[in-house]
Amino acid sequence: MENPLKIIFIRLVSKYTKQTAIQEDLWAEIKEHYSSPNRYYHTLLHLENVWVQLDGIKQELQDMDSLLFALFYHDVIYHPNRTDNEEKSAEFAEKRMLEIPVPSEKTNRCKAHILATKSHSESSDSDTNHFIDADLSILGQEWETYSEYFQNVRKEYINFPDFIYNPGRKKLLKEFLKSRRIFKTEYFYQKIESQARENIQREIEWLNQ
Numbered sequence: 001m002e003n004p005l006k007i008i009f010i011r012l013v014s015k016y017t018k019q020t021a022i023q024e025d026l027w028a029e030i031k032e033h034y035s036s037p038n039r040y041y042h043t044l045l046h047l048e049n050v051w052v053q054l055d056g057i058k059q060e061l062q063d064m065d066s067l068l069f070a071l072f073y074h075d076v077i078y079h080p081n082r083t084d085n086e087e088k089s090a091e092f093a094e095k096r097m098l099e100i101p102v103p104s105e106k107t108n109r110c111k112a113h114i115l116a117t118k119s120h121s122e123s124s125d126s127d128t129n130h131f132i133d134a135d136l137s138i139l140g141q142e143w144e145t146y147s148e149y150f151q152n153v154r155k156e157y158i159n160f161p162d163f164i165y166n167p168g169r170k171k172l173l174k175e176f177l178k179s180r181r182i183f184k185t186e187y188f189y190q191k192i193e194s195q196a197r198e199n200i201q202r203e204i205e206w207l208n209q
Contacts, residue, residue: 005048005072006031012068016100026096033076040152042075046138053134057187062127066106069093070113070131080157086118122184133188139176139199140183140192146199166207173200173207 006027013023034044050071054061061067073093078085090111097107113131116123120132138149150169157165176182182196183189 003031003044005044005051008051008068009072012065012072013100015065016102022100030072030076033078036078038156039078040155041149042078042156046075047071049138050134053137054130057130057134060126060185060187061130063106063109065102066109067113067127067131069097069102069106069110073110074114074117074135081159086115090114126185129184130187133183133185136182136196137188137192140188140194140196141199142195143199143202146203150203170204170207173204176200 009027009030010023013026017023031044034042034047054064054067054071058064070093073089073096075085075089076092077088082088093110093114094107097110102110109125109127112123112125113128116128116132117135120136123129123132138146141149154165154169160168177197177200181189181193183193
């Protein structure tokens with residue numbers, strides 16, 4: 001059975017190029033990046049989970065193609081020891097979208113969505129807000145799923161000892177708790193904000209042990 005993400009991706013790219021070899025090459029490239037052996041959370045499963053969230057609110061979204069390109073490319077570059085992963089991923093996406101080619105308006109929106117995942121700050125673009133909320137939706141899942149998530153993130157930072165990793169992770173988590181709202185859209189706020197805050201607090205307590 002063919003990967004459902006591949007079906008979605010090929011359907012998306014086929015709107016802009018009919019060359020099946022290019023479609024297949026682009027998918028193979030994405031699959032290779034997200035299947036890297038040093039990835040435990042930022043994998044194809046993460047993309048699938050974000051897709052499920054977006055598909056569930058598609059009636060709220062304005063430009064699905066830009067969002068889908070952002071979905072597939074937002075973590076295409078991911079190195080735990082770098083601070084420019086979002087910028088590099090946005091550049092990567094732009095290069096591939098220009099090659100097909102995708103209109104500049106959609107390319108620019110895609111890049112904006114990807115760059116927004118760096119700070120997860122509220123945007124004037126409703127689609128961007130829905131995208132960053134979908135990207136963070138793991139925070140508001142049941143505890144078993146959430147705990148698996150943060151342990152997989154820890155595996156990606158395996159080269160960092162606890163005395164370096166734990167304070168940095170706690171600082172990030174506390175920033176979420178200090179924010180007025182973790183989720184910027186009403187849909188995600190009402191659905192999972194409370195659970196997300198509970199999960200984050202539990203992880204902080206776990207890190208303190």
